[in-house]
Amino acid sequence: MLTIRDILQIKAIEGIKLVAGAAGIDHQISIVNIIENPDVFDWLASNELLLSTGYIFKDSEELQNRVIHELAENNCAGLCIKMKRYFDRIPQNMIDLANKYGLPLLELPFEYTLSRVIAIINEKTNADYDALNRRSLDLHNALFKIPLEGGGIEQISAELADIIHNPLLILDWDWNLLCYTDHPDNKTPLEEFLSLQKNRPIFPSEFTEAIPQYVSEIKKSIQRDYDHKGQSFKCRIMPISVSSHVYGYIVVFQTVRKLTELDNLALEHGSTILAMDRMKAKELEEVKLKIRHDFFDDLLSGNITSTETLHSQSDLHGLNINYTYYCMVVHIEPTLLESYKDIVYRKYELEHMVKKCVNLIHGLSSKANGELTCYYRSQQIIILVGKNENKPPVTVNETKAFAHELVELLTREMKKTQFLIGIGSQYKTFSSLHRSFFEAQEAMRLMQRFKDNRIISHFEDYAVYHFLDSNIKPAEMEEFFYNTLGVIYHHDQTFNTSFISTLEYYFMHNQNVTEAAKAMFIHRNTFIYRIDKIKELLNSNLKNADELFQIQLALNLYRLLNKG
Secondary structure, eight states: OOOOHHTOOOGGGGTTTTOOGGTTTTTBOEEEEOOOSSGGGGGTTTTEEEOOOSGGGOOOOOHHHHHHHHHHHHTOOOOETTTTTSOOOOOHHHHHHHHHTTTTEEETTSSSSSSHHHHHHHHHHHHHHHHHHHHHHHHHHHHHHHHHHHOOOHHHHHHHHHHHHTEEEEEETTTTTEEEEEOHHHHHHHHTTTTOOOOOOOOOOOTTTTOOOOHHHSSOOEEEEEEETEEEEEEEEEEETTTTTTEEEEEEOOOOOOOOOOOOOOOOOOOHHHHHHHHHHHHHHHHHHHHHHHHHHHHHOOOOOOHHHHHHHHHTOOTTTTTTEEEEEEEEEEEEGGGOOHHHHHHHHHHHHHHHHHHHHTTTTGGGGSEEEEEETTTTTEEEEEEEESSOOOOHHHHHHHHHHHHHHHHHHHEEEEEEEEOOOOOOOOGHHHHHHHHHHHHHHHHHHHHHHHHHHEEEGGHHHHHHHHHHHHHHHHHHHHHHHHHHHHHHHOOOOHHHHHHHHHHHHHTEEEEEEEHTTSSSHHHHHHHHHHHHHHOOSSOHHHHHHHHHHHHHHHHHHHHO
């Protein structure tokens, strides 16, 4: 393979000069690239010779030092700077660092264009590519053989770690651990600085959120530093992706040695093989998920009438028919996704988001005061909480307290996302579970209909409204409302008064004028004046029980009719 020493002998670029890093003169060159953007640091590869005019670091000594450091850390072949453009001579700090790291630092005469130099060197390295391609094919065959013989990601992980001579992790699309392989020569075992619990996140969110979203489109690994208790670990992150769809990541910790060009090729092949494995696993998961969803849909629709089917299917899906259950429905409004124009990508991101919410909910299951089971449909997560029939029933306040903890957790972890929770009643018989689900949905519907700034509601909060809405036609509601409170409503519309809301606060606070005035943030005398005016308009002293019942009923209909 072509080396830095060979470059100095090429007649076509005569005058190129080594000014520092002579210890690396025999560094091999596999590819030549141009560095004129700091973003390139993420994509540096071993044995890469970088050419530059020096534009990006001409005004920053800190950036000059970083360029040398990053190239050395990534086992690059060297750096060649075109002279007389931005530099008359290479800065001494770069020369000193290049000598320290043994990174060849070369001066390129002004008359040569960077594109011409690339063409000349590539012409010399073409022969080496044939040998590299043969080795690449051998790597591909070795890795591809594993799934053909029935091996899974554990075997692929072990083979990859052996090839690249470094420990590695294989993670899913949400950075949860699928498997890992440490290396016998690793002096700092992974378990010393990582929590290696399967199906749990490995890295803190600030680390993963710093990974570019477009990483799946690059098809190359990127470099990152992972800091833990004062120690910094160099790692390469390779996406496992197909057509911009990320199935997971390979994370290599360079704790044994730096990656070579062949190692990077092995990672690319490994990524392809793992993508096939993840696609197969996803298809299998989707089949299982459909079976699970179909069962819960039938269960919560009340369509399972066979006791035998109910017994067998419930056991299979983690439910106990001897428990008493109540249902919660979590509705997700991801405002962040509204800006996404690609429908397919939006659907993928929504599924990603909902699955993350399900994992968070499972993590809070110990607070549920019962055994928790959940599944999702589109933008809703359905939660079933069951208790042993011999234990006391769960109170409405207990269910709301758990719902509040859920909302706090979800809101904290899922940015730019709103959540609403509807809760159904607890039923003594398992076959009545569908009624609790209906109630949770109804509580959600009425909460959204009234737009009263609630984010959590129990069916009991709206039981009266549900009864009225289910049994009285809209035309009949309107007629009753106008016959009872029409004169008050028209007065509000004509004179811009607030007598209807005054009546609502009056009954909300059990006709206690002082408390009602305080809740409305008005003076007590103002409230009394309004009540006196209402009495006058209604021709009532607001003391007759039948009249009071009719007025309160009309106020409930007022909300259902959305007159406010």
